[in-house]
């Protein structure tokens with residue numbers, strides 16, 4: 001603990017983005033305002049990578065008394081839907097953030113069109129009739145300079161006429177585009193006369209059929225930032241090469257200049273995080289939906305039982321980097337464990353039940369024993385757990401012939417039943433295959449509460465559930481969706497789905513203490529000795545369903561401890 005604190009305090013106080021912002025504030029740039037934005041394209045559900053970006057953008061604004069906009073980058077009507085807009089709003093709120101303004105790039109279609117006319121009049125944009133294939137050929141490659149389109153030197157009048165007619169719907173999809181006139185010999189491919197507008201006779205989820213030309217991302221993004229008065233436009237590294245173009249538009253249009261700053265996107269081991277791939281998993285039924293608890297989407301991890309606090313803490317812990325890196329998923333799991341350890345009520349649930357009969361216990365007696373709800377939080381109080389002659393324990397908490405360091409139940413050794421009694425296995429019943437199907441024990445009445453009556457010690461403590469009062473529950477155990485640490489790294493002839501883990505979901509019928517009978521959906525529990533679980537919305541009045549959020553075994557702490 002102490003060591004962690006030291007490490008934390010020896011970290012630089014400011015990350016590189018904060019350094020830029022503080023410098024800008026000192027120079028009174030933008031009147032020392034800080035205004036960030038989170039700009040998702042509503043073409044899928046948000047994932048953990050987006051959560052990182054959300055925490056960063058909202059976190060910066062909070063730290064510097066600034067503002068954050070939520071802006072939907074909805075310039076591509078063929079892939080975008082209102083369903084995605086709604087889910088994004090919900091996910092940002094769930095993470096604990098509230099935006100200052102909610103905007104849509106489509107709000108600016110009119111202004112962007114006007115600005116395109118400005119560029120045409122300045123001789124900085126032209127209508128080009130090359131086909132897609134021809135245009136690609138003309139653009140050259142990173143090692144071969146491009147050559148000018150034969151349409152590049154059209155007159156301003158002709159360009160204005162054609163562009164207005166593009167907008168009026170006179171031409172079919174793909175017939176023409178509007179391009180910026182920049183530099184076909186630039187080593188930066190994005191500067192080789194990029195496309196500003198393409199013709200798409202497609203209905204838009206917000207502007208309907210008002211438009212049949214749509215701006216490209218690069219043309220819309222910076223100008224949207226500018227219109228909103230964004231000061232620091234934080235994005236992921238792949239946009240670094242777009243920055244000269246971002247700045248070019250702003251300069252040519254002589255409008256407010258936000259500063260684009262790039263940071264390394266979040267990559268997680270055993271996880272794919274591109275919307276396109278996640279969409280494929282959903283569409284082809286590899287998972288039950290965007291909110292399948294195995295998905296790295298925000299709605300998926302929420303359903304799995306992750307908390308907003310854990311996510312924010314994770315984002316804070318990984319910080320911002322300027323170079324691509326991959327974060328161990330163990331760190332994410334560590335963060336949720338830390339949070340749930342403080343919050344989750346402890347209960348006893350037996351996942352793989354083995355019947356145990358306590359021979360010297362009264363036949364019909366149901367005792368009520370005290371159990372502590374959360375040793376980390378006294379205010380969580382206590383509850384009663386029923387105890388009876390027949391109980392269930394985990395199958396692997398019994399071994400007929402114990403191995404050397406096995407301190408759980410085995411013939412002749414005394415163990416403690418958590419909160420209950422010392423018991424000793426006296427005999428077993430086996431089925432025809434020789435498998436133990438029932439264990440018979442004796443108990444020591446003087447050890448009630450699990451306390452030693454005379455100072456004698458037991459080495460093992462195990463959990464249990466009263467058979468008479470047990471609640472039948474469904475438990476869903478999730479494992480990683482991919483069995484390799486870098487599923488994004490696909491061999492050329494392969495597909496990312498080749499490395500999917502065939503055993504990523506296991507469903508068990510478990511026995512739980514009756515306390516869970518009315519457990520509300522989304523409530524977190526620690527199943528003692530097993531892990532953290534969360535009540536799933538698939539639960540019915542008759543059967544609760546629990547999702548395993550994370551097991552108790554913390555591989556991350558171990559790694560940290562070794563260093």
Ligand code: ATP
Pocket residue numbers: 038039040041042048049050052053234235236264265266267273274275276
């Ligand atoms: P994907 O590549 O997963 O499909 P995207 O970048 O296309 O995602 P957008 O909706 O365009 O998704 O992203 C919105 C914002 O979130 C952008 O600023 C983007 O840079 C950021 N973002 C996306 N993925 C990550 C990530 N893995 N880590 C950090 N930020 C991310």
Ligand code: MG
Pocket residue numbers: 041
């Ligand atoms: Mg994108």
